[in-house]
Each structure stands twice: as C-alpha cells, then as structure tokens.
Amino acid sequence: MTPLLETRDVGKTFGSVVALRGVSMTVERGGVTCVLGDNGAGKSTLIKILSGVHAPDSGTYLVDGEPVRFGSPREALDRGIATVYQDLAMIPLMSVWRNFFLGSEPPARGPSRALGGFDVATAKRVAREELRRMGIDIRDVDQPVGTLSGGERQSVAIARAVHFGARVLILDEPTSALGVKQAGVVLRYIAQARDRGLGVVFITHNPHHAYPVGDRFLLLNRGAGLGEYGKADIGRDELTSLMAGGAELDELAHELRRTDTPS
Structure with a gap:
C-alpha cells in the first residue's frame, strides 16, 4: 500500500x-x-x-x-x-461549538444567509455528533472551551x-x-x-x-x-534507551560511580 x-x-x-x-x-x-x-x-x-x-x-x-x-x-x-x-x-472564552467551527461556520438558511449569518443549530448538532463519534463526551457544547481540561481541549x-x-x-x-x-x-x-x-x-x-x-x-x-x-x-526499553542516549547515560553513570568512590 x-x-x-x-x-x-x-x-x-x-x-x-x-x-x-x-x-x-x-x-x-x-x-x-x-x-x-x-x-x-x-x-x-x-x-x-x-x-x-x-x-x-x-x-x-x-x-x-x-x-x-x-x-x-x-x-x-x-x-x-x-x-x-x-x-x-x-x-478560551468562546464556546466549544464556536471553536469547533471557527472560520468554517455553516451558513444560515433563508434571509439571514445574505447577511452573512450562520446556522447555529446545525453547528451545535454537528459538533456534538462529531465529538461523540470520536468517543469524546463533552457535557455541554455551549460551555467556554477554556473550562475544559487540557486533554479535552486536545481532543x-x-x-x-x-x-x-x-x-x-x-x-x-x-x-x-x-x-x-x-x-x-x-x-x-x-x-x-x-x-x-x-x-x-x-x-x-x-x-x-x-x-x-x-x-x-x-x-x-x-x-x-x-x-x-x-x-x-x-x-519499549530499547526505545527509551535510544531516546535517552543509552551509551552516554551509561558513561555518565560510570563516571558518577567513580566520583562517589572514596579515595
């Protein structure tokens, strides 16, 4: 593929x-x-x-x-x-649904469309459905996004x-x-x-x-x-060792042991 x-x-x-x-x-x-x-x-x-x-x-x-x-x-x-x-x-002060659609709001229907309005009911419904589809349980899409936890904002x-x-x-x-x-x-x-x-x-x-x-x-x-x-x-252990520079850490540990040894 x-x-x-x-x-x-x-x-x-x-x-x-x-x-x-x-x-x-x-x-x-x-x-x-x-x-x-x-x-x-x-x-x-x-x-x-x-x-x-x-x-x-x-x-x-x-x-x-x-x-x-x-x-x-x-x-x-x-x-x-x-x-x-x-x-x-x-x-932060805007609602969850406004942040969800920020810059891409669904246009309003009827006369309001010509005035540049957007469809609030649809925006709220879609935001709620999409969050639920991802398994995200937001209590109220009207609440300010700044009231969510860091993990919830990321989600x-x-x-x-x-x-x-x-x-x-x-x-x-x-x-x-x-x-x-x-x-x-x-x-x-x-x-x-x-x-x-x-x-x-x-x-x-x-x-x-x-x-x-x-x-x-x-x-x-x-x-x-x-x-x-x-x-x-x-x-996981090998990944952690490579990430941390395993050889360098081993050398540092060896040096620290020598330093701690009484002369």
Whole structure:
C-alpha cells in the first residue's frame, strides 16, 4: 500500500545551522508514526516541512507516492494534512461549538444567509455528533472551551481536524503539559483517529506515551535520524534507551560511580 506521507533523506538548513539532515520516515493509513527527540532534535523543523511551512532543501517529500513541494500550510491542508499545534489555536472564552467551527461556520438558511449569518443549530448538532463519534463526551457544547481540561481541549482539536477532512493528523507534543490521566485521554483519541483510517504523526519527547499507540518510531538527535523502527523491531526499553542516549547515560553513570568512590 502506498504510504500517505513519506520523506526520503530530507534536509533543511537555516544559514549555517543544519536543522535536519537525511531524515526518512513513513506514515501509513491507519497507522501512528511517532517522532521522538529531545529539545533541539529537529522535531519542530520536521513538523514545519510536513505541514507546508518550510520546503526541504534536500531530499524528497511524497504525498500518496507523488513528490510535492508545498508553498504554504494551506496547500498541505488542501491535501488533507492537518496540524494540531500545542497552542491549539482556540479562543478560551468562546464556546466549544464556536471553536469547533471557527472560520468554517455553516451558513444560515433563508434571509439571514445574505447577511452573512450562520446556522447555529446545525453547528451545535454537528459538533456534538462529531465529538461523540470520536468517543469524546463533552457535557455541554455551549460551555467556554477554556473550562475544559487540557486533554479535552486536545481532543476537541483532533475531532475538528478529522471532521474537516484530515487524512493525516500531525500532533505537536499533545501530551507534554498534561498529567497522567489527561495524557491517557489524548492517547485514547489518537488511537480513535488511527482506527478511523487516518495516518497520525505523533511528535513527542516521551517514549512512555509513544509506545502504547505507536506503530512506527522515528528517533531524531541533533537533526539526524537515528532510524525508523516498526513496533515488532523495537521494545519499549530499547526505545527509551535510544531516546535517552543509552551509551552516554551509561558513561555518565560510570563516571558518577567513580566520583562517589572514596579515595
């Protein structure tokens, strides 16, 4: 099956700074590709290439098997590639349903249509149905989105992207500022999106969040790919060790033991 997204030896530089070099990854239908790396690993640059903010300087970016070169995020969105950033682009004082349809409100019927009004009843009904379809139980779609928990806000953003035609969902550190319970809520909705046939790119620095939902794992370190692994090829402990720089940690532990030894 042709992957939804694929990068082959993609690189990006900013002046003398090499942000990415030789990064290859695959995103399949109904699969979650986790991109792991610490701060400065190149995750943000990779997101911006996938979402059309930047074009790569080298390598190839393919969508549905065809090389592409997006000039803007709008072009990526038109191909079904939606990105949910950490700030979520939501207005806290607006209701859940208004945030769900923000900028894409269903037009009103009758005379109000000519005045630029929109169909409030339909917007509320669709928002409620789409959230429920994703397994998201919001008490009242009229409540301000700022009253929701962090995990609930992330889930609303995911459901919104799915409703508006996303085939690939790029999630930028969706669990980074959440507690254990709320992170679990978001991971459940990532699995829901995967089960609906979407391709998901899950950007994270936490291998314990990535491993339960991931199907493929790309590790980045200082802009370079350390390899892409299928779940059958790597265990959680090995993933954690590679992510943390296992050899460097072993050396540090050895040095600390020597320091603690009385002379």
